[in-house]
Amino acid sequence: MGNILECHNLTKKYGSKVALDNISLSINSGKITGLLGPNGSGKTTLIKIASGILSASEGEVMAGGNRIGVESKKIVSYLPERPYFSPGMKVSETIKFFKDFYSDFSEDAAAEMLKSLEIKMDARIRTLSKGNREKVQLVLVMSRKAKLYLLDEPMGGVDPAARDFILKTILMNYNEEAGVIISTHLISDVEKVLDDVIFIRNGKMILHESVDQIRSEKGKSVDALFREVFAC
Amino acid sequence: MLDKLIKYDLKAGGRIISVIYLFMLLCAVFVRITGMLSNALDGFIGNAMGYLWMFTMFIMILSVVAVCVVTLVLILLRYRNNLLRDEGYLMHTLPVSAVSLYFSKIITSLIFFIGDIAVIILSFIISGIPAEFGFTWDSFVKMLTTFHYGAKEYGVNGTLYIIVIIVLFIICLYESISQFFASINIGYSISGKGVNRDLISVAVYIATYIILQVVMVFAIFATVFMHGFDVPETEMLNYTGLLLVITIILMSVFSVIYSTISIKLMQKKLNLE
C-alpha cells in the first residue's frame, strides 16, 4: 500500500478563472474514492490533470510515485466522459489497440466481459448504441491491471441496469495494489461501493473522509450530507 | 511505440488512399490501351478509340489532382480528429510522448505524399503519355547526363545540384505539413464558447503563409542585393545553387519553429473539449 495519487498545492487557471484552487490530497492504493461535487466544481479538471490530458498551472501531481508523464500513463487507466474511439473501428480492433499500447492489458478479460454483454467483436463502434459504446470503453479500461483507475462520470446517461454492471465490474476488478477514483454526482447509487469521498466545490476540496466516518459521526448517508453541503 | 503509432496512422489513411491509387492506375491502363488501339486501328473504331483516349487521359489528369487534394485533406483531418478532438482523449493518455504522437503524423504524411508522387509517376509511365510527347527513358537519361557535363564545365557538381534540389523538395514538403499542423494546433488551443476553432486555424494558416512569402522574398532580395545584379553566365549555376541552399536553410528554420509550436502546444496547452 502506498500513495497512488498525490497532489501538492495543485492549481489550475484558465486565464482569470480558477478551476482548481491549491488542492493538496493523497489517496492510498486499495481504496475506492468518490470525487463528488456539482458541475463545474473542478472534479473533471482534477481527473484530466491526473490522466495527463491537462497540465497544471501550479503545483505538483504524482500518480504511482511518478510525475504525470509517459511513465505515469503506463499505470493510469482513464475513462473519460466522451467516446474516444474512431467510429469506424471494430470492437476487436479496439482490443488490439489497447493490447498494442498497454502491457498491463488483458485481452481475455476484455473478450469475456464483452461476450457476457453480448457485444459482437466485429461490430463497428458507430453501430453500437450509446450505452454499449460506453460499456465497451469501460470494459477496456477495467481490463487493464493499472495502479490507478480514473473514471469520469462513468454512470451518467446510462440506464440503471448498466449502472449496476459498471459498479459490479469495478468491484470485481478491485485489488489492493490499485486505487479507483470515481467522479460522479449520482451518489446514492455509488455510495455503498466507496471507501472514501472527497467533496469539491469551486475548485477547493472541502472534505475528505471515509464513508463509514460520515455515516457513524454524522448519522446520515453521504448523499444526504452532500445535499446539505451543496444546497443551493 | 513510435512504430506502432505510425502503423495505425498508415492504416487509417491507407484504406482511402489505396482506393484512389488503384483508380488512378486503372485510368493509366485505360489510357495506354485506348492509345495503342487508336494507333493500331483505322476508321471509325480507330477514331472512337482516339476520342476515348483523350477522355480517359482527361480523367487521369483529374485523378492526379484528386490524389493530391484527397491526401492533403486526409492528413489534416486525421491530425485534427485524432489528436485534438474526442480521439485525443485516447491518444494523449497512451504511454507515449507528444513528440512521438506528432512525428508519427508527420512521418506518415511524408510517406503518403511521396507515395502519391511515386504512384503518379508510375501512372504516367504506364499510360504511355510521356512517350507521346517524346519523353522516353533514354531521353530522360540523356537530359541528366547533358546537365551533368554542362554543369561540370561551369565548375559545378551536377549530382550535388540534383541532390540539393531533392533535399529542398523534401524540406519544403516537411515545412508545408508542419505549417498546416501548427496552424491547427494554434487554432485549437483557443477555448471558449461559440469559438470556431477550424476557422481560426484557417486564418492562422493564411497568416503563416503570408509570413513565409514575405520572408522568402526578403531573403532572396537580400541575397541578390548582396551579390550584385550582374551575374556572369559562368556563375549562374552557382548562384542559383546558393539561392537553393538559402531556401533550404529558411525552410528548415520554419520547420523547426512550427514543429516546436505544435509539440509545445500539445504538451502544455492541450484543450480538448
Add this chain to the structure above:
Amino acid sequence: MEWKFNNDTPIYQQIMEQIKAMIATGRLKAGDKLPSVRELAVEAGVNPNTMQKAMSELEREGLLCSRRTSGRFVAKNPEKANSLQEELMIECIKEFIESMKKLGYSAGDSINLVEKYWDADI
C-alpha cells in the same frame, strides 16, 4: 443471499447484522463455508474493504473463524448461535413493543392482538 442496506448507518455494521441474522435463523449453519470477501462484496454490491471489515469484526466476536488456506467458516459455537438468536429475538420484540406503544396499545391489548393474528396468513 439477499442483501438490503439503508443509508444511515455504516455498511459494515449492517453487513454484520445481516450475517448474524442468517446464523440465528439457521440459513448459515455452523461449519458452513463463506464465499471469499471479494465474491461477497460483488454480490452485495459493496466495497470490498467494507466487507472485509465486517468479516474481521465477526471473527473477532467469535461468530466466524478463518483458516489460512481454506477460507472463512461459520464458527462451531452452539452457545453463540443460541445467544444470537436470543439477541435477535429481543431486538424484534423491542421494536414491536415500541411500535405498539406509539400506537397507544397496552401490554394486554398487544398480547391479545398477537394471539389473534398468530395463525393468520400475513
